[in-house]
Amino acid sequence: MKAAIMIAPYQIRIRDVPKPEPRPHEVLIRMKAAGVCGSDVHFYDGTHPYADYPRIYGHELSGVVEETGASCTRLKAGDRVIVEPAIPCGRCYPCRIGKYNCCVDMDMIGAFRQGGFAEYVTVPEAYAHKMPDGMRFEVGALCEPFSIGAQVVRRADVRDDAVVTVLGVGPIGLTALILMKRFYRVRVMAIDVVPERLERARRFGADVLINPQRQDAVRTVLELTQGEGSHIVVESAGLKQTMEQTIEMVSPGGRIVIVGLTNEQVSFPGILFTKKEVEIFGSRNNVGCFPQVIDFLHRFPEVADDFITDRIPFDRIAEAMDRSKTKPNEVNKIMLTFDDSAS
Numbered sequence: 001m002k003a004a005i006m007i008a009p010y011q012i013r014i015r016d017v018p019k020p021e022p023r024p025h026e027v028l029i030r031m032k033a034a035g036v037c038g039s040d041v042h043f044y045d046g047t048h049p050y051a052d053y054p055r056i057y058g059h060e061l062s063g064v065v066e067e068t069g070a071s072c073t074r075l076k077a078g079d080r081v082i083v084e085p086a087i088p089c090g091r092c093y094p095c096r097i098g099k100y101n102c103c104v105d106m107d108m109i110g111a112f113r114q115g116g117f118a119e120y121v122t123v124p125e126a127y128a129h130k131m132p133d134g135m136r137f138e139v140g141a142l143c144e145p146f147s148i149g150a151q152v153v154r155r156a157d158v159r160d161d162a163v164v165t166v167l168g169v170g171p172i173g174l175t176a177l178i179l180m181k182r183f184y185r186v187r188v189m190a191i192d193v194v195p196e197r198l199e200r201a202r203r204f205g206a207d208v209l210i211n212p213q214r215q216d217a218v219r220t221v222l223e224l225t226q227g228e229g230s231h232i233v234v235e236s237a238g239l240k241q242t243m244e245q246t247i248e249m250v251s252p253g254g255r256i257v258i259v260g261l262t263n264e265q266v267s268f269p270g271i272l273f274t275k276k277e278v279e280i281f282g283s284r285n286n287v288g289c290f291p292q293v294i295d296f297l298h299r300f301p302e303v304a305d306d307f308i309t310d311r312i313p314f315d316r317i318a319e320a321m322d323r324s325k326t327k328p329n330e331v332n333k334i335m336l337t338f339d340d341s342a343s
Contacts, residue, residue, distance in 0.1 A: 003118035004317045007054045009046030012318050017056075020114070020122045024071035027125050029081060032137035034116045034314070035060030035145065036324050036334040038170065043111075044321045049263060050111055058117035059085035059110030062131065062140030063338075072125045080131040082140040082294060083116065083123050084147075085109035086285045101151065101285035117317060119338065129290055132298045138311070138335045139304040143293045145333070148259065149175025150289035153183075155281045156232045156257045160185040165221055165230035165249055167191045168237025169201040171307075171333050172259060176234055178303060179296070181205035189230065191217050192237075196329040203306065221249045229254060240264040252276040259283040310334040 001019040006012050022028045042048035043057050061083035065075050075081065088095050088103035095103050109115050109123060131140045149172060158164070158180055166173045169190045174197075180186050181204065189208040190201035198209040210220050221230055229251030235243050238260030246256045247268045256278060272278060297304055309332045312320045320334045 001119040002315070003056050004058075004314070005054050006043055006057055009051075010044065012044065012321060014315055014317070017118070019120050022067055022069040022122045024069040025124055025126075026069045026122045027065050027072060027075050027081075027128055028067040029061070029063040029083065029116075029121050029123055029128065030066045031061065031116050031119055031121060031314075031338045032063040033061070033141040033338070034058045034336040035141045036320050036336065037145065038172070038324075039111070040117075041321060041324045045325060056114040056116075056118050057110045058115035058121075058336075059083070059108065060141045060144040061085070061109070061116035061121065062137045062143075063116075063121075065128070066120065068125070075125055075128060075130070080135075080137070080140075081128040082131055082143050082290070083109060083121070084127040084129060084290050085111075085115075085144060087124060087127055099287065101287050117314070117336070119314075129294060132294065135294075135298050136301065136304075138308060138337070139297050139301050140294075141335060142297060142304050142307060142333070143290060145171055146175045146179070146293045146297060147286040147289040148172050148283075149177075149179050150293050151286040152176040152234055152236075152257055152259050152283045153179050154287075154289070155283045156180075156234060156255060158184050158186060158232065162186045162231045163189070163225055163228075163251075164232040164234065165189045165191065166201075166206075166234045166236060167217075167242040167245065168235065168239075168260060169197045169206070170236065170328070173234065173236035174201060174204060174307070174332065176236065176259075177201055177206060178204050178307075182296070182300070189221060189224065191242075194329050197332075200306075200332060218245055218248045225251070231255070232257070234259065236260050238262050240266055244268065247272050247276070247278060247280075250276065250278055252278075255279045255281065257281045257283050308333050308335050311337055314338050
């Protein structure tokens with residue numbers, strides 16, 4: 001099969017490699033659509049802490065079952081499926097208490113094991129979800145990033161009439177914004193330094209747009225809430241500065257959800273923990289969100305149409321990576337297509 005091998009930062013090559021064979025509990029999937037994630041871009045530029053070369057990345061995936069392992073009973077050849085890429089061990093403490101998204105021995109398709117930037121990928125049968133009839137493959141591949149947003153919304157404990165601030169409206173922040181506006185009566189303030197991202201957030205329902213390069217974000221949030229602060233603050237930019245701003249923006253009794261990633265040390269004024277009795281939650285992967293996200297995107301495929309900004313054939317993956325890296329003002333989500341088909 002043909003596979004995109006990341007051999008070093010900024011070096012990705014299409015090469016012929018052996019087609020994988022499914023183990024008894026796995027299915028072999030012929031790829032149809034694969035989204036380019038921000039983490040894939042960080043593997044590409046060498047900044048991801050788990051970068052390991054050479055490797056086949058790619059974890060936002062959909063395709064068709066080509067072959068099933070001997071122990072598989074739920075799926076059959078020809079089934080159209082969506083891949084849930086995070087595979088927990090089932091034994092560690094987080095797994096035992098139902099927080100398997102925090103598994104300490106996580107096996108991740110497209111990170112720790114070979115991913116879907118290839119013509120075929122093997123996946124445990126339990127982590128391949130059937131696609132609804134009529135769902136396009138490119139819509140199916142969007143379910144993974146939307147599951148991250150769904151977990152954020154769950155962690156935020158969103159209620160009607162809440163004021164929500166989203167710091168960073170790249171793809172993940174945008175998924176959380178979309179789901180909150182679709183399912184709750186909330187006022188959302190979107191913060192980003194990229195004007196095109198703010199405009200996209202507006203199209204998806206953001207009520208207030210704030211560009212920190214033009215106005216003080218903390219002061220603006222406080223002014224627009226008459227000094228009360230935002231009831232919920234979602235940090236999805238992954239920056240030390242924005243993480244530290246969350247506790248200044250959040251209202252007393254409010255909740256902060258951090259889904260962004262950074263290796264830097266982040267600090268908060270200690271008095272505000274007590275004074276505001278603030279709740280701070282991390283958000284990672286998802287716990288059981290795939291079924292609801294599949295149903296949502298099946299019912300509202302127009303969301304996917306507006307979310308995807310580029311469709312590029314798989315063999316032009318280097319171009320896709322470069323565009324995602326260098327054109328944040330133009331690119332929200334690039335979808336790689338296989339066999340010239342995402343339908």
